Amino acid sequence: MKQKLFPIFLIIALFVTTFSCSSKSEKRARKPVSTITVQPEKAQYICGEKVSVNVKTKLRDGELKSVNLYLQNKLITESNELDFTEKYIELKEVGTVSIGVHAEKTDGLKNTRSKAITVLSDVKPAQFSYQVLNNYPHLTTSYTQGLEYHNGFIYEGTGEKGHSRLMKIDVSTGKPLQVFEMDDKYFGEGITILNNKIYQLTYRAQKGFVYDLETLAVTDSFTYASPEGWGLANDGKNLIMSDGTHVLTWISPDDFSVVKKLQVGNDRTLMANLNELEYVNGFIYANVYTSDYIVKIDAATGKIVEEINMAGIINLYHKQGERIDYLNGIAYDAENDRMFVTGKLYSRLFEVKFISK
Incomplete structure (x- = not known):
């Protein structure tokens, strides 16, 4: 009876070990994380003003597929670089303006980050x-x-x-x-x-x-x-x-x-x-x-x-x-x-x- 049970326990142990290793492998995969920096850095901007936006994306594993930069949900730049700067972006709208980044890895993992800035009118009433x-x-x-x-x-x-x-x-x-x-x-x-x-x-x-x-x-x-x-x-x-x-x-x-x-x-x-x-x-x-x-x-x-x-x-x-x-x-x-x-x-x-x- 013991000789017959041993292989069964061995199979179960191998299965658990394999599953555990597989789970750990999946857990190691991380989403890309981007940071957005606007220059010049100010509390408020004026409509018509031009700014530069720097995007830095960190990867813990895998390879970067793409990084897209958006202004008010409109695509401005498509890149595959971990660190890039888009210059001379004109702020054309009054209000709370959203700057967004969508980063994706080659394994399909993706992430989105956004930053809000306030844009005031360039007209003195x-x-x-x-x-x-x-x-x-x-x-x-x-x-x-x-x-x-x-x-x-x-x-x-x-x-x-x-x-x-x-x-x-x-x-x-x-x-x-x-x-x-x-x-x-x-x-x-x-x-x-x-x-x-x-x-x-x-x-x-x-x-x-x-x-x-x-x-x-x-x-x-x-x-x-x-x-x-x-x-x-x-x-x-x-x-x-x-x-x-x-x-x-x-x-x-x-x-x-x-x-x-x-x-x-x-x-x-x-x-x-x-x-x-x-x-x-x-x-x-x-x-x-x-x-x-x-x-x-x-x-x-x-x-x-x-x-x-x-x-x-x-x-x-x-x-x-x-x-x-x-x-x-x-x-x-x-x-x-x-x-x-x-x-x-x-x-x-x-x-x-x-x-x-």
Whole structure:
């Protein structure tokens, strides 16, 4: 019996030893590891500036097959060197810019590394103030989140759960002509009108609604990935959405897919808290939440070209003790070249002219 068992144990031992050695051999294979260095090294860069990017890749075993360098997910360089530098890379976009490296060995093991840098605008914004040309009544119960002028009427979307509405309003009297009350579970946000439809966002439900322009009846709904919905506008083709960050998102009204994203900034910072929006002739006017400022953004580049200081407008016609909140609401009458602004719980809708300082 012992003579018969010995070969079996020997076979098992040999199998375990072979498997163990094989496992150790597999464990020894390592992914390539790359490091990215940008020169000059700075906290912030300026749009149009040129930089050099050095990539060093370390291998613990095997041979390098390729190293690809990307800027904002666009391929810049293909290399098979462990250490190389790509010079004179122009930073063309405002925002948080990603520099990525994808390294692969001949055995198929691969790895990805990335580095983010901040790129500011090369445009110094012109400074503007305002002049009030006319003013009209505005409901002090309206927590304004969206404002639009269309065919002689103001359309307004309001927020706060239990008080969120979509309204068609007579400009001269401020009285609602049509009202749609949203479900109490929704906090209404920005609105825009495109192709005889009204689109409205909600705050944190990640859901938007589509209304018939004539009846204000809900005809459709859609979802979006941003955790929050803030402002909404359109460029005649796509919806443009803000979400409280420095990023604007273009959305197709056909299938609600993301068309593109645009980061917004001036020569000092990336501009977070972009709120209510209005698109006018290739530019986007945006309220900056919790501030007195409206910024004018180049819709092609994200660069802020004007900063409009609306300080003091909150106090016009405001009675002591009445509840009032931040400036929020921009609407443009293209036919008569009129700009309207208001705010959350404001008693007036203002027709204004922006004046260069």
